[in-house]
Amino acid sequence: MPSGGLLIKPLFSHGPVPGYRMLLCAILAFALMFAEHRFSRMEDLRAQMTTVVAPIQWAVSVPSDLLTWGSLALSDQRALVDENRRLREQLLTLSHRVQRMASLTAENVRLRELLNAAGQADMPYVTAELLSLDSDPFTHQMVIDRGRRDGAYVGQPVMDASGLVGQVTAVSAYSSRVLMLADANHAMPVQVNRNGLRFIVQGSGRYDTLNVMHVPDTADIREGDLLITSGLAGRFPAGYPVARVSEVVHDPGQPFARVTAAPVAQLQRSRHFLLLFPPPTVEPEPGDRLWDETFSLIEPPMELMQ
Template identity: 65%
Template sequence: MLLCAFLALMLLYADHRFDWMDGVRGHAATVTTPIQWVVSLPSRGLNWASRIVSSQSELIEENRQLHRQLLTLSQRVQRMASLSAENVRLRQLLHATPRQNIPWMTAELMTLDNDPFLHQMVVDRGRVDGAYIGQPVVDASGLVGQVTSVSRYTSRVLLITDASHAVPVQINRNGLRFIAQGAGQSNTLNVMNVPNNTDIREGDLLVTSGMADRFPEGYPVARVSEVRRNPGGPFAHVEAAPIARLDRSRQFLMLFARSVPKRQHEQLDPAAVSIALQIIQPSTDHSGGSDGRSP
């Protein structure tokens, strides 16, 4: 035990002082990739078995719900052509630079960190796929986190709810900018240093502001869930609930926000993203509707 403790201390010291330990960590992660894949097999098998034994009534009800959603999305898609054309005309009037689509690649969850004080996960994309440290990760609803380490075939993602993670955000309704920091809980973010007189309300949508050149602008991050004014101090206590489904999503998109790999990646459909933003915003949204930003 003493020998193991001594070796652990030596590794911690080497990791703190020398950059070559990043390569050692990456090779170690590559070696453990088959083990992680084997460990994920039971959960995949259970998901497959649950789909097999689903009752006919559940499938019929799910089919009805999907048909209703299809009708709703079809109606919204019919409006997108005129809205997109109007947006182009307005941007031309303002002489604004057209927004560029961001390349992306899909990724799937392999394992979650068992440490209750760490909010991290491992996905099945690595250096050979073009993944890089700092790469933003989103799911179908909003921002999930960013890549913190990359091995040959896998990447470790730090979730936005981790206490060590912070992301620049802005209120979708009025554009005010703040920092949203993880609270160490799966359903809470803390909005830092919000003055008492700031125009922020419960239900406000927080999106990435594009500051710090890390996360692209306009991706949903969280919705304000609590605002407590502090008469005795300069700042209010503001909490927000993440938009992304961090506790249930298994498929993700890894965005190439800064560097694009040589291989060609699919492009996000602006109309589809605009519809997704409308779906995640309730009808009581204070902003009066989504802004329809494309990624």
Template identity: 70%
Template sequence: MKPLFTQGTIPRYRVLACALVAVALMVSEQRFSQVEVLRARLASVVTPIQWLASLPGDALAWSSLVLSNQQQLVEENQQLRQQILTLSQRTQRMASLTAENLRLRELLHAAKRRDISYITAELLTLDSDPFTHQVVVDRGRRDGVFVGQPVMDASGIVGQVIGVSAYSSRVLLLADANHALPVQINRNGLRFIVQGTGRFDTLMVRHVSDTADIREGDLLISSGLAGRFPAGYPVARVSRVEHDPGKPFARVEATPISRLERARHFLLLFPPPPRDTLWDESFAIRELPKALLSVLPPLTAPPAEEPEP
């Protein structure tokens, strides 16, 4: 194969031309919104090539499944039966807990949590850039995917969608250094920000006061702040807490709950739009005291002033 850059006068012009093209592309991406549309269309063109590239791996997985021996299938069948029995017992216990939770909510007059719809997606390709942690999944604009959509696997939150084409989408993982997520401690409700470090096994919990009640093993869940990620989904577990008497903040590290390096199937969530509780009449009637409601004037628009003759 002939190298792209060799010694001589002409290759120097090639390097200069490539550098000028790169600078022009970066400037055009910052100044013109049409570049994003062009990128989405190019991604739609590249999608069949990505599918073809993933075919050998899918064929290998299918062949290994077909060629599995009978003893292994029998053992897996027994393990699955045991898991079914365990899950059935948990389901029965969950039914009683759900009924108890419903009675407590009725007693407290609390609002019901709304169900979140979702679609499934499968890993298509990995990003080749070693300085970013991004993946491409086989769902796109035709499936209703949008930029900023939360993504999770069977264990917890994986990341969010940052680019959408017609048939595929690009997902930024939690491990990326440019990804941040508002979380809270499941034990006491303290709220923090979790940011990626560029490593799949470590996240940083930012701006933790040295006197904050945070311990190793605490479960961090999404807080629902900023309205992008729904509340209550597992994100990470605190793995290390270092207190320095000379600094106001502690160094806290966490391990992601989701399997960022091994997951192949994902869920793309469609969280409902946030409710405007300021002008929600039912919320006001439920929360404000009746005496205060009787004093306040009704929430109606003032009458229009008549024009002077």
């Protein structure tokens, strides 16, 4: 290769026009996209390969970590004292609530036993920390520092201190990718906490807005209603706060009311998360029939027929 420093290169040397290589790359790229779209085996391959870029992800998150650490180290005493006081107050409030919670839980267990209903166990979890946010402005994903080694799995629910954040969509050895509620690709079943009405909530692509889909104009849903997970899709456990209804608009020209809600979780501000481990849902046995077919209509008494 004539790349010596002393050789004079002709100005209009004709380099190779890599048409065949371009063709090869295009075919390869399309094959990859197709394969990932179609075959679930690609997830394993991708997880393996993501481990290769883990050093880059780590290196990229160093400056912001340093900045956080630096601002903590340089923050003045007054701010720290203030924060400490605030945290103490919060601790007091929370411990007060926990005390009430203990008696309520006991009461709830007793009532459930009375009603012969299924018990609800506490949910195990691991904590996780934000590694990096997605650098793409059109998606809402983030990478957290728990991976397959810590038991994370695809579809796992992720929470922060105040509510549901999203679900895990890809897992590598030491990190995993979380799709947030606000992403336009994300939808989930919810329930109005006040009256149990069920809806689907879809992300809008903005951090502060979720769309509640297909709400009839007559449905009893109001501004300020809390939406909680209904647990119906089998992916999120029931009863965790998701969003608060921020606006209900009835437009006579539209088939459904336009309802928007704001996520309860602080999607843009949280750094610490919980990965929940809900108990596995009971899969129906292959022999089980979905409906009890011994059910039959009872003939009404003759007095009523007449």
